[in-house]
Amino acid sequence: MTKETTVRPALVLRLSGDLGAGSGALAEAGDGLPPLVVLDLRELDLLTAEGARLVREFAEIQAAREIRCHVVVAPGSAAAQALMDGAGQPLPAFADLDQALGAGPSDTSPLANQFEAMTRVLLGESSVAAALEQILKATKLVVPAADLVSVTLRTPDGKFHTPVETDEVATELDQVQYRTGEGPCLDAARPEGPGYVLSTDLADEERWPEFAAATTARGYRSVLATELLQASGTGRPSGALNIYSHKPHGLTETDRHVALLLTTHASLALAHTHTGELADLRQAQLRQAVDSRDIIGQAKGILMHRQGIDADEAFGLLRRTSQDLNVKLVDLARTLTLRHGQLDQS
Known part of the structure; x- marks a missing residue:
């Protein structure tokens, strides 16, 4: 970590390398800090869940001293997602250093900054799949309790599928609804649906017993599904943005309003797609699902052989590690299958 003093009264801390458990990088900041500290995370190679917790704790400690903390992080990056995955209020986040240094106490709106960044990114995307991926990343950033996010699409013939998600578990939970014909995603995605569906505690949910x-x-204890508005004309899909949270009552009224803004962006992206592209998206999702199962199966086999554990224990180990590193389970499994030879030699 290097320290760079900017125009007083502010201090920029540039973090590089890996930030995780046992890291003393933030402890080096010391006392006697100016009224504003900016943490620049753009050069980090890895920010683990534990590292993100350390960043949030550092900001909370400074807030108790009446010192503001701003974060500079690339929108949609793994580091940005790691910061938003934990409990508590999101830190004021900015796309560049000038914005972070220039924002005053009343100007720090992480939500406004994230929507501005997302709009710029969406305008530059060339495919509906890429646009929907950006919607998922933005949702994880601006909804603090969003542990899983997915998009449900309903084709004109009434069939449902999940083209994008932040974790394979979201697709599994969506598919329970598609199979049983009941659930919040389906209710919100239907043209005659209520616009949004919220269950604050699925442990007490009676509307969809099998899904609950x-x-x-x-x-996962709470879920929010918000309708994607269907564009005019024939052959256009409807759908829903789905947010799952571990916490009962974890999704708030504010989150519902934020989800409405997010689905407006997603609906605009869908409105400009062609029927052929939507069919290609469906086929790509099916191929990805098959590939993901194969890759995860290979990774489980490697762990079972090397660790002497059974299939359930291997899957549990993969799941915990993916959460600790804040990477998708399938990406972790792919790395393991591609590099297990190197690991065996080490």
Whole structure:
């Protein structure tokens, strides 16, 4: 970590390398800090869940001293997602250093900054898949309790599928709804639906018993599904943005309003797609699902052989590690299958 003093009264801390458990990088900041500290995370190679917790704790300690903390992080990056995955209020986040230094106490709106950045990115995307991926990243950033996010699309013939998600578990939970014909995603995605569907505690949910049981068994207690507005004309899909949270009552009224803004962006992206592209998106999702199962199966086999554990224990190990590193399970599994030879030699 290097320290760079800017125009007083502010201090910029540039963090590089890995930030995780046991890291003393933030402890080096010391006392006697100016009224504004900016943490520049753009050069980090890895920010683990534990590292993100250390950043938030550092900001809370400074806030108790009446010192403001701003964060500079690339919108949609793994580091940005790691910061938003934990508990508490999101830190004021900015796309560049000038914005972070120039924002005063009343100007720090992480939500406004994230929507501005997302709009710029969406305008530059050339495919609906890329645009929807950006919607998912933005949702994780601006909804603090969003542990899983997915998009449900409903084709004109009434079939549902999940083209994008932040974790394979979201697709599994969506598919429980598609199979049973009931659930919040389906209710919100139907043209005659209510616009949004919220369950604050699935442990007490009676509307969709099978979905509620499957979701709570996975450790998720609340869900919010918000309608994607259907564009005019024939052959246009409808859908929903789905947010799952581990916390009962974790999704608030503010989150519902934020989700409405996010779905407006997603609806605009869908409105400019062609029927052929939507069919290609469906086929790509099916191929990805098959590939993901194969890769995860290979990774489980490697762990079972090397660690002497069974299939369930191997999957649990993959899941915990993916959460600790804040990477998708399938990406972790792919790395393991591609590099296990190197690991065996080390």
